[in-house]
Amino acid sequence: MKPHPELNPYFENLTEKQKFLRKVFDSAAPHYDGIAVWGWFNSGHWYRRTAFQRAGLKSDMKVLDVASGTGLTAIVISEMLDDRQNLTCLEPSRGMIRESVKKLPNPHIQGVADKIGIADNQFDFLSMGFALRHVEDLLGAFQEYCRVLKPGGKILIMDVTQPEGKLSGFLFKLYFKHILPFLTKVFTRSNDAHYMMAYYYETMEKMVDPNDVINMLTEAGFVDAKRNTPLGMFSEYTAVKPQQ
Numbered sequence: 346m347k348p349h350p351e352l353n354p355y356f357e358n359l360t361e362k363q364k365f366l367r368k369v370f371d372s373a374a375p376h377y378d379g380i381a382v383w384g385w386f387n388s389g390h391w392y393r394r395t396a397f398q399r400a401g402l403k404s405d406m407k408v409l410d411v412a413s414g415t416g417l418t419a420i421v422i423s424e425m426l427d428d429r430q431n432l433t434c435l436e437p438s439r440g441m442i443r444e445s446v447k448k449l450p451n452p453h454i455q456g457v458a459d460k461i462g463i464a465d466n467q468f469d470f471l472s473m474g475f476a477l478r479h480v481e482d483l484l485g486a487f488q489e490y491c492r493v494l495k496p497g498g499k500i501l502i503m504d505v506t507q508p509e510g511k512l513s514g515f516l517f518k519l520y521f522k523h524i525l526p527f528l529t530k531v532f533t534r535s536n537d538a539h540y541m542m543a544y545y546y547e548t549m550e551k552m553v554d555p556n557d558v559i560n561m562l563t564e565a566g567f568v569d570a571k572r573n574t575p576l577g578m579f580s581e582y583t584a585v586k587p588q589q
């Protein structure tokens with residue numbers, strides 16, 4: 346199942362989607378950390394840390410961070426591990442990897458979520474921050490996550506999803522559809538960065554139902570799949586690979 350339908354004018358059809366994403370993330374990469382800091386009122390590091398604490402990340406675990414981008418989620422993980430080398434980053438965009446290696450000396454693998462070129466049963470924990478919308482095939486990606494995790498291994502998928510309340514939904518739309526893309530354009534003067542943020546909101550509006558995500562995690566072989574919704578606008582999906 347696709348995470349969302351075709352999004353014109355960004356790409357004509359879903360086969361063009363990955364090409365479009367590479368281009369946008371490659372060129373917007375130098376602006377990404379700045380937008381993530383001021384666009385989220387400097388709360389991203391704190392939020393990610395509390396999410397990993399809630400999900401049960403332990404300091405002796407071996408971790409794969411999928412869609413690691415410029416390393417904003419990976420940095421939080423590496424700070425929580427005894428041995429920072431126990432973290433591997435997986436990311437398709439060269440531009441994003443170029444930014445990430447400036448701050449993280451960990452292994453970086455260039456690749457996509459649906460086709461992870463790593464052997465089975467390698468990791469205790471797998472994370473994906475704010476990238477669920479970008480995968481080609483959700484079930485295929487979740488099957489890959491289950492395959493590379495050790496039995497008993499856990500996942501945490503973080504995402505931003507539209508709040509359900511009328512007022513909160515209105516404010517969410519106002520900020521993410523209009524204010525954030527506009528400020529991105531003003532501060533970065535980059536068309537690609539502006540494009541990245543405008544596209545971000547549209548994917549949020551069209552994302553699959555969270556229940557479908559839970560069902561697909563179960564179909565992929567995970568147990569105990571759950572969704573937690575802190576502040577009403579974050580979705581944290583957690584699940585466990587069965588012992589046998």
Ligand SMILES: C[S@@+](CC[C@H](N)C(=O)[O-])C[C@H]1O[C@@H](n2cnc3c(N)ncnc32)[C@H](O)[C@@H]1O
Binds near residue numbers: 381411412417458459
């Ligand atoms: C919004 S960024 C999130 C980066 C990071 N996880 C964070 O917390 O800041 C989304 C990332 O997903 C990556 N991405 C796009 N398509 C992907 C795919 N098919 N598989 C894995 N990652 C993908 C992009 O290149 C980009 O770096």
